[in-house]
Amino acid sequence: MDEQTRNILEILEEDARIVPEEIAALTGMTVEEVSRKIEYLEKAKIIRKYKTIVDWELAGENYVYAIIELKVQLERKLGYQAIAERLYKFPEVRSVRLLSGEHDISITVRGNSMKQVAFFVAEKIATLDQVQSTATHFVLKTYKENGLILDEPDQVKRLAVSP
Amino acid sequence: MRTQCNPSRFVSNRMQKVPPSGIRKFFDMASDSEDVISLGVGEPDYVTPWHIREACIHSIEHGETSYTSNYGLMELREEISRTYTKRHNVYYDPTNEILVTTGVSEALDLAIRAIVNPGDEIIVVQPSYVAYVPSIIFAGGVPVTIGAKGENDFRITAEEIEAAITDKTKAVIINYPNNPTGATMDRDELEAIADVIVEHDIMMISDDVYERLTYKGKHTCFSALEGMRDRTIMLNGFSKAYAMTGFRMAYAMAAPEIINSMMLIHQYSMLCAPITAQVGAIEALRNGEEEVGKMVREYDRRRKLIVGGLNDIGLDCFNPGGAFYAFPSIKSTGLTSDEFAERLLNEQNVVTIPGDIFGETGAGFLRCAYAASREDIKEAIDRIGTFVDGL
Numbered sequence: 001m002d003e004q005t006r007n008i009l010e011i012l013e014e015d016a017r018i019v020p021e022e023i024a025a026l027t028g029m030t031v032e033e034v035s036r037k038i039e040y041l042e043k044a045k046i047i048r049k050y051k052t053i054v055d056w057e058l059a060g061e062n063y064v065y066a067i068i069e070l071k072v073q074l075e076r077k078l079g080y081q082a083i084a085e086r087l088y089k090f091p092e093v094r095s096v097r098l099l100s101g102e103h104d105i106s107i108t109v110r111g112n113s114m115k116q117v118a119f120f121v122a123e124k125i126a127t128l129d130q131v132q133s134t135a136t137h138f139v140l141k142t143y144k145e146n147g148l149i150l151d152e153p154d155q156v157k158r159l160a161v162s163p
Numbered sequence: 164m165r166t167q168c169n170p171s172r173f174v175s176n177r178m179q180k181v182p183p184s185g186i187r188k189f190f191d192m193a194s195d196s197e198d199v200i201s202l203g204v205g206e207p208d209y210v211t212p213w214h215i216r217e218a219c220i221h222s223i224e225h226g227e228t229s230y231t232s233n234y235g236l237m238e239l240r241e242e243i244s245r246t247y248t249k250r251h252n253v254y255y256d257p258t259n260e261i262l263v264t265t266g267v268s269e270a271l272d273l274a275i276r277a278i279v280n281p282g283d284e285i286i287v288v289q290p291s292y293v294a295y296v297p298s299i300i301f302a303g304g305v306p307v308t309i310g311a312k313g314e315n316d317f318r319i320t321a322e323e324i325e326a327a328i329t330d331k332t333k334a335v336i337i338n339y340p341n342n343p344t345g346a347t348m349d350r351d352e353l354e355a356i357a358d359v360i361v362e363h364d365i366m367m368i369s370d371d372v373y374e375r376l377t378y379k380g381k382h383t384c385f386s387a388l389e390g391m392r393d394r395t396i397m398l399n400g401f402s403k404a405y406a407m408t409g410f411r412m413a414y415a416m417a418a419p420e421i422i423n424s425m426m427l428i429h430q431y432s433m434l435c436a437p438i439t440a441q442v443g444a445i446e447a448l449r450n451g452e453e454e455v456g457k458m459v460r461e462y463d464r465r466r467k468l469i470v471g472g473l474n475d476i477g478l479d480c481f482n483p484g485g486a487f488y489a490f491p492s493i494k495s496t497g498l499t500s501d502e503f504a505e506r507l508l509n510e511q512n513v514v515t516i517p518g519d520i521f522g523e524t525g526a527g528f529l530r531c532a533y534a535a536s537r538e539d540i541k542e543a544i545d546r547i548g549t550f551v552d553g554l
Contacts, residue, residue: 007460025471026464026537155210160193161203161514163186163293163342 004029008037009046016050053148063110065094065139066117068125069103071132080104083130092120103135114138181297185520189504193514200543202531203514205342207406207487211443212454215405218446219439227438233430235263235414236441242448243414251384253392259419262426263436263444265411267372267400269429271336272298274368274396274415277424279304283333285368288319289522290490292342292370305331310524313492316481317346317524321355328359334366334396340373340382340485343521343530345466347484350383357388367395372413375404375455378463379484386416393418403486404455405447410440462487465533465540472544473531476551487534490518494527496554504529510553511546 007027011018020034027034041047056063072083080098087107088096095108107125111117118136126134142150186203193199210216234240240257248254255261264270271294275285281303287295289308299306309327311319324335337356339348360367369385386395400413415425429435466483473480473491480491493503500517507513516532518525533540 007464010460011464025468028467028471158204158206158208159190160199160201161186161190161516162205163184 005037005041008034009041012038012047012050016052053146055150063112064114064117065142066109066111066121067137067139068107068109068121069099069135069137070105070107070125071134072104072130073132075130083128086128086130087125090120090124092117092124177300177303181300184293186293186516189508189514189516192505192508196508196512199508199512199514200535200539200546201514202533202535202540202543203516204532204534205488206408206534207403207458208534208536209406209458211405211407211410212447212451214450214454215407215443215446219443222439222442227442229438231263231435231438231441233426233435234259234261235436236438236445239263239441239445239448240414242445243416246448247384247416251387253384253387255416256419260416260422262415262422262429263441264413264415264429265433265436265440266402267370267398267413268294269411269433270398270400270413270415270425271295271368271370272301273425273428274398274417274421275299275304276302276428277421278333278366278396280333282331284329284331285333286324286327286335288324288335288337290317290341290343290518290525290528291336291338291521293521295336295338304333307332308522310522311341311344311346312524313481313528317341317344317490318348318352319356320352321359324356325359325363328363328365332363332365334368335360336368336370337385338370338373340377340483341488342373342486343488343516343518343525344490344528345483345486345488346490347377347379348383349380350388353383353385354388357385357391360394361390365394367391369395369397371397371399373403373486374399376459376462376487377485378459378466379482382485396421401444401447404458405451406458407440407443407447410437410443412436412440412444462533465535465537468537469531469533469540469544472540473547476544476548478529478547478551487532489531489533490525490528491531492527493529496551498554500526500529507547507550511550513543513546513550 004027008023011023011026020031023034024031075082084096087093092109092111093107094110097106099106109117109120111120121134121136125131189203240261243261244255244257275298279302282305284305284307285299286307286309289310296306307327309323311317367385374382386392386397396415396417398415401407469489470480470482473489478491478493480489483489500519504515504517507515516530518528518530
């Protein structure tokens with residue numbers, strides 16, 4: 001990866017809404033160069049999607065999140081891919097990860113209440129043939145999400161002038 | 164009744180020769196106003212990377228609260244030595260050629276006091292950090308200032324240095340990447356200066372504290388030039404690269420005779436640098452590269468943003484190769500640096516520092532520190548544009 005590509009990706013990763021004009025000012029590239037580069041990165045799927053990190057709790061929407069660890073029985077030939085596909089097709093499932101260690105797969109589930117999440121796991125996840133066992137952990141508070149600290153205390157002020 | 168005392172009578176003649184810092188006025192003015200955007204801060208706007216702070220906390224929790232060797236922790240000196248070998252291919256013996264100090268400010272003071280006899284001249288290349296001249300006066304030396312020129316993008320030439328050398332010259336102080344101009348020097352320019360240093364048998368004091376903030380090309384370490392190791396007192400620190408200003412962590416490297424003299428002063432005045440900060444410095448050198456890279460890349464973006472912005476509003480600004488300062492010319496406005504900076508602060512609430520505070524050739528220029536958020540830089544440029552348009 002060349003330096004300018006990395007530069008653009010870092011800038012966009014931090015602020016998806018930044019416009020090409022501004023990226024040009026920050027990188028010394030022309031607006032056309034920036035636009036062409038971004039178009040390429042989108043086509044190559046290096047840039048997958050532009051998303052917003054929403055604080056739903058502040059917005060008054062009390063979603064419940066749970067991390068569910070699964071032990072699975074592998075099917076002949078199919079491996080983990082088949083079970084992963086079955087899991088990620090549920091819209092309630094927000095992330096699916098294959099893990100090393102005690103459990104095989106970890107998923108994050110979002111729902112409107114603990115009851116809803118619990119029933120979803122019991123009815124839809126635990127009943128899958130490949131799933132041997134589940135362990136559900138409800139999220140009580142999120143301190144940091146996608147590299148963003150959610151309620152960071154104010155920074156200490158510097159002196160307004162120093163040599 | 165006993166007679167009243169007049170305290171000012173006791174202040175030494177030497178101290179009366181030192182003028183107050185020109186920055187002070189702006190500090191007081193800025194502190195009085197609200198909604199101020201400051202481009203007047205000579206320190207990173209980042210907090211020290213967490214792994215460094217965490218190492219310090221761990222160290223305190225484990226009771227590392229004692230004095231260290233006067234030279235500094237051996238482990239730290241070894242890391243510094245390794246760093247210089249790796250980055251610049253110049254070796255300093257950690258046992259007697261490296262001294263850990265409380266900031267480059269202290270290292271500078273020690274370096275000057277270690278080599279100056281009363282009446283010795285030290286050449287200071289300006290515009291420069293405000294402490295160089297006073298430190299020479301404190302030591303009983305004579306500061307001889309020479310000015311790097313705006314038309315040369317504030318790089319000093321070997322000829323300009325040579326013209327200032329007399330029989331009394333002991334050393335030259337340079338600082339590249341430079342505060343306040345952001346100027347950097349190429350290797351061949353430094354080689355030419357090295358020739359002059361050897362020819363006149365004097366020393367170089369090189370303040371490399373902005374070394375890591377180099378955006379164009381590679382920083383040349385003066386002591387790594389042929390024959391320069393023992394003629395150079397190399398000063399460097401953690402403040403700028405690792406956002407550790409408040410830790411007051413730096414070091415000096417030179418020949419054992421010089422370091423020993425510096426260590427004697429340090430021993431009797433400071434004893435040693437604070438141990439917690441030294442532990443943080445070890446962590447910074449061992450595991451700090453990634454964070455430094457991130458910060459440098461962001462400074463580089465802001466550099467392009469501010470230099471482009473200043474030029475767009477008609478303030479001619481050369482492209483600085485290092486540090487985190489842009490140094491635009493405000494000569495086109497017809498105002499002096501001081502008038503410009505003072506009116507800009509009063510009328511638009513933007514703090515900048517007049518260039519002539521750092522030396523005569525800085526007159527007609529303004530130091531704008533871009534160690535500030537992009538939002539602040541953009542807003543500051545808008546306000547400076549409004550101010551310039553209204554003149």
